[in-house]
Amino acid sequence: MRKKMVRRKPVTRKKKKLSIFYKNLLRLSVVIFSCALIMGIVYHYRNGLAYYFSFKTDKVLEENAENKRLSDIRNHQVLGKLEGKSIGIDVSEYQGDIHWNELKTIDNDFPIHFVFIRATVGCDRLDKRFKDNWTAAKENKLIRGAYHYYRPNENSLEQADLFIKTVHLKKGDLPPVVDIERLSENQSMQRLKLGLRRWLERVESHYKVRPIIYTGEKYYDDFLKKEFSDYLFWIANYNFYREKIEDDWLFWQFTEKASASGIKGSVDVNIYNGDLQQLQFITVD
Known part of the structure; x- marks a missing residue:
C-alpha cells in the first residue's frame, strides 16, 4: 500500500527587529551625512553666497533681496573663478529697449566687453531691434557680433542670403554666427547637416571669414x-555644477538668468575662452 505523502509547511523565520539603539544610530548617520553635504555645498559656493547676502561686500541689501535667485549665486561664482576671461552678453528684440549708455557690467561687478545681436530668423524674418542695437553697440564701444537663428525646415541658402543682406560687418566686428538648436521635422539629419554646411560656406564666401556655430x-x-x-563653437550649457569652459569651446553661454546694467529683466552671459586682447585678435580685419 502506498504511503500518503504529507507536505510540511515551510518554516518562516521571523526577522529580528532592529533595536532602538541601531535605529537611532541609523537616523543620526543620515542626519550627519546630510549636514556634511549641505556644508560642502555651502563651502564650495561660499564666494557666491557671500556676494548674495553681502557678507563680504559693502553692498546694501535691497528691499527685494528675497527675490534673488539661486542662479545669482552661481553666476558670481563662475565669473569670479574665470577672472581674466572676456565677458559678454547676447541680445535680441526680447530684451526690449536697451539703455546702451548704461550697459557696462554684469551684476555691477564684471565688465562687459562684447555683445552678440540677433539679426535674422529663418528665410524671411528680421529681428525688430537689430538695426538699433547694432548701431548702439558700436556707438558705445562694445565689440559686436551678429547671429542668425537657423530654421532647419527652411531653405539654407535663402537664410544665408537674408543674413548677408541684413548684416554689414565692419573692421573690429566679430565673425558671423549661426544659431542651430533644433532638429528638422521633415528631413534626415544628413540633409540638415548638408543645409547647415551650405549656409556656412555661403556666408564665409561673402564675408571672407569663417563663421562660428552656436548650439x-x-x-x-x-x-x-x-x-x-x-569650425569654432559657441556652446550653451546652464548646468549648475559646471564652472569651467572646455578647451575646445570658443565661447560658453553659461546662464540665461543674469542681470546687466541698462537691461530690464534677464540676459544671457557668455565667456570668451581668452582675454580681451585675444578676443580682439579674432575680429574682422
Missing part, C-alpha cells in the same frame, strides 16, 4: 562635433 552642448556632442570640427 547646446548635447546637440554639439551628438550631431556636430565630428563633422564640423573645422
